[in-house]
Amino acid sequence: SSELTQPPSESVSPGQTARITCSGDALAKKYAYWYQQLSGQAPVLVIYEDNKRPSGIPERFSASTSGTMATLTISGAQVEDEADYYCYSTDISGNHLFGGGTKLTVL
């Protein structure tokens, strides 16, 4: 299907590992990208091309893709990582897809 599915929310304690999943047929053939959106701010790219980290993004952010599932991992989550996270990809028809977003709570 031409959509990306994310869980609406995840919760993690500070210092623990947070994992956010994104599933969709597009991910089997196209790259996954991950954006972090802090409250009231524009999105920030934290992962591109499945598992690459842009300059300035902390090493605790990593990601992987297997088949039709992409996973964003935040190792040692910090309070400042509390945000909405969106996966993004394109499908073979050229449609641009955002997941519905996952609200990560760190407390």
Added chain:
Amino acid sequence: EVQLVESGGGLVEPGGSLRLSCVASGFTFSNDWMNWVRQAPGKGLEWVGRIKSKDDGETADYAAPVEGRFTISRDDSKNTLYLQMNSLKIEDTAVYYCSTVLYWGPGTQVTVSS
């Protein structure tokens, strides 16, 4: 420093028109494919459309909800991206962002209401 700054948002009645602009600086604008993405109040991100670079044909693609009503264009001499929005609907109310894959502007609010 890379900057994308949107402008042109505001309040418009249903059926009206609005043109958004996005001025880019700090990178080679002419080389990049540019996107418009929107976010309705309390909702997630929604891709609106994209325009390729001139070298890649400067063609634009649109999401189904805006196809035929919105037009994306660019003026590389002014490092500016545009979004012409016609026949606006209440459901077009959102913050509109211009973006490359990496860089995003702060957004501009568009409210469609009578």
